[in-house]
Amino acid sequence: MKNLIKFELRKIITTRLALISIAAVLLLSVILSVSTLQNMYAFDGVSNEGRGKTAVEIDKSIAAKYEGVLTDKKIQQIMSDFKLTHDLHGMNAQYFYQNATQSAAFARFSDMNGNWNGDSISDVFGNEEIQVGYVNGWLNTSHNMAKILFALSLIIILMIAPVFSGEYGGVDNIILTSRYGKTKCATAKVIASLISALLITLLVFGFNLLFALMIYGTEGLNCSILFAPQEFVEGYIPFNITCATVLKHQLLLAFTSAVSVTGITLILSAFCKSQLIAFAVSAAIHIMPIMLPIPETSSLYRLIVLMPFYHSQYISILSVEQMKSGMLYAIWAIPVAVILMVIGTVVSRRLFAKHQVS
Amino acid sequence: MELTAIELTKQYGTKTAVDHLNITLSNGVYGLLGANGAGKTTLMRLLCDIQTPTSGKITLDGKRISEMGEKYRNLLGYLPQHFGYYPDFTPWDFLLYVAALKGLSEKQAKIKAAELLEAVGLTKESRQKIKTFSGGMKQRLGIAQAMLNNPHILILDEPTAGLDPKERVRFRNLISAFSKDRIVILSTHIVSDVEFMAEEIIMMKSGVILHFGKPQEITAEIDGQVWECTVLSSHAEQYTETLNISNLRNTENNCTTLRVIADYPPMENAIQVQPTLEDLYLFYFKGANE
Ligand SMILES: Nc1ncnc2c1ncn2[C@@H]1O[C@H](COP(=O)(O)OP(=O)(O)OP(=O)(O)O)[C@@H](O)[C@H]1O
Ligand SMILES: [Mg+2]
Numbered sequence: 001m002k003n004l005i006k007f008e009l010r011k012i013i014t015t016r017l018a019l020i021s022i023a024a025v026l027l028l029s030v031i032l033s034v035s036t037l038q039n040m041y042a043f044d045g046v047s048n049e050g051r052g053k054t055a056v057e058i059d060k061s062i063a064a065k066y067e068g069v070l071t072d073k074k075i076q077q078i079m080s081d082f083k084l085t086h087d088l089h090g091m092n093a094q095y096f097y098q099n100a101t102q103s104a105a106f107a108r109f110s111d112m113n114g115n116w117n118g119d120s121i122s123d124v125f126g127n128e129e130i131q132v133g134y135v136n137g138w139l140n141t142s143h144n145m146a147k148i149l150f151a152l153s154l155i156i157i158l159m160i161a162p163v164f165s166g167e168y169g170g171v172d173n174i175i176l177t178s179r180y181g182k183t184k185c186a187t188a189k190v191i192a193s194l195i196s197a198l199l200i201t202l203l204v205f206g207f208n209l210l211f212a213l214m215i216y217g218t219e220g221l222n223c224s225i226l227f228a229p230q231e232f233v234e235g236y237i238p239f240n241i242t243c244a245t246v247l248k249h250q251l252l253l254a255f256t257s258a259v260s261v262t263g264i265t266l267i268l269s270a271f272c273k274s275q276l277i278a279f280a281v282s283a284a285i286h287i288m289p290i291m292l293p294i295p296e297t298s299s300l301y302r303l304i305v306l307m308p309f310y311h312s313q314y315i316s317i318l319s320v321e322q323m324k325s326g327m328l329y330a331i332w333a334i335p336v337a338v339i340l341m342v343i344g345t346v347v348s349r350r351l352f353a354k355h356q357v358s
Numbered sequence: 359m360e361l362t363a364i365e366l367t368k369q370y371g372t373k374t375a376v377d378h379l380n381i382t383l384s385n386g387v388y389g390l391l392g393a394n395g396a397g398k399t400t401l402m403r404l405l406c407d408i409q410t411p412t413s414g415k416i417t418l419d420g421k422r423i424s425e426m427g428e429k430y431r432n433l434l435g436y437l438p439q440h441f442g443y444y445p446d447f448t449p450w451d452f453l454l455y456v457a458a459l460k461g462l463s464e465k466q467a468k469i470k471a472a473e474l475l476e477a478v479g480l481t482k483e484s485r486q487k488i489k490t491f492s493g494g495m496k497q498r499l500g501i502a503q504a505m506l507n508n509p510h511i512l513i514l515d516e517p518t519a520g521l522d523p524k525e526r527v528r529f530r531n532l533i534s535a536f537s538k539d540r541i542v543i544l545s546t547h548i549v550s551d552v553e554f555m556a557e558e559i560i561m562m563k564s565g566v567i568l569h570f571g572k573p574q575e576i577t578a579e580i581d582g583q584v585w586e587c588t589v590l591s592s593h594a595e596q597y598t599e600t601l602n603i604s605n606l607r608n609t610e611n612n613c614t615t616l617r618v619i620a621d622y623p624p625m626e627n628a629i630q631v632q633p634t635l636e637d638l639y640l641f642y643f644k645g646a647n648e
Binding site: 003004007011014015167169170171172173174175176177178179180181182183185354355356357 | 403406407408409427431432434436438441442443444446454455456458459461464507
């Protein structure tokens, strides 16, 4: 069995298309990370101003000044430290960006003109204890990761679509007449698909994580995502969780996405006579949830976000209300992935064993 | 060992490729002869359990092969008429892969693969990618993979297609040495191949068996119906339209000798000759492709 799995792994991973795709997604990771970094800007309100790595350093040193639990006093301090000195020409001050800390405070505590809007911390965050720190880097990283993980799911589909359908081009004759062709071989194919999907997910996620670690360090990982720049306020995850928690869930969801996609693609791979069709149909099914016009308020939404596409688009699933135990709803992605994989295994094995060669 | 097909039928839509076929095969080499579309490949696929019969059944020593599953396939070796391969694999990798599918241990697999590559004359090319192979080389690789597990039932669909004369002889010898105490079925259009190798001939037409027996026995069927006559070469053309001609050969003095299959002497100077399998084949399949 080990031997068969090795062969199947080799057939999945060492195709030129698979290798090129993996290289492409790693390149995409680098491009996104670097361009995000290049676009970062920070001004400390006095004299230091910069982009890229300098902006990160400036932002970090500003965040360090207000480190710890967020208090009303700190809010007032930030508001006065970064008081707007010039006319905004009608622009809403909440959207004005000098640096990450300023943007985080203004997004929630400023009025149109950059004056305090009168809200206290408990007005905005209730009784939550908000840890302040430099979260901008990691939040951007996880944002980019959503895009990368979407591309990755397509690559997984690309790699797995030929697992069964690729044999229908003629090797099926030989496989299905060999002793283990209808039994262990199909199982080995399923296992190898799963291993490949998990491995490249680990590779891509790990690569991005390391890259971000090099740029942003570990600072901010233990800080709340609620005190973050304007772009992470509206439509972002509304819970007082740390950056590390988001990343952990994202990692989990990257794997559940990989597993779910593998399950679905295996079925289509065994069903479709051509690998191209298997790929196209699997990809279409994967992307389909985007086309479903289901509003967040609908009760169906909770089901839709469990579809693999939304695993990688982590914000939606992480935004569904927390469960009574305090756990995030996102953990439901685990049983979904397990069920899809089990169905995928059973159905694809059956379809392959019953396949009529022609 | 006895492989039996009982009322075996396979239909594709309205087309019946194998039609209520009954046959019992025991150890020996069987040559399956038939024109294009006769149903040879379909019969072989059914025997390999990679197509499900529309009706009827196949048994091995009384047990249905579809229920024997792995046990049956463990006895089986199959060379498909057209088969796929992984272009980036070398024959060595490919054989090791098929050996793994057949349940050979890695050690056995390597010994057997080396032995078979030698037997089909691919040792030198064993580390070259398969996509660089010629048709005949691929065919030889196909023959090798079918024999990896020392199958008791070896089913070869047009094994000699694409082989040059030298390789054809090598193949004959390989099969002769291998076939003892086994069931070997090979289909072909090349009558001389089966004439040399097969102990029994199965003639198939439109999904049914026309004839089943030893070559000498079945040629007896047309004893006294094969004639040779010599005509002027310029007239030979017109005879091919009216007579059932199995062979023609130019001789001296602008003459052509025709080998004719007919109930009565086709012309005055006709000489009766011994029928061959080729004559029989033509006798049965005259007009089969028209
Ligand atoms: N998958 C299929 N779908 C529909 N018809 C088929 C299929 N496979 C075979 N047939 C038909 O069944 C008949 C028998 O085909 P088969 O391939 O068994 O013939 P064959 O004797 O192997 O011919 P050849 O000498 O050309 O290989 C043919 O008429 C063919 O058109
Ligand atoms: Mg055929």
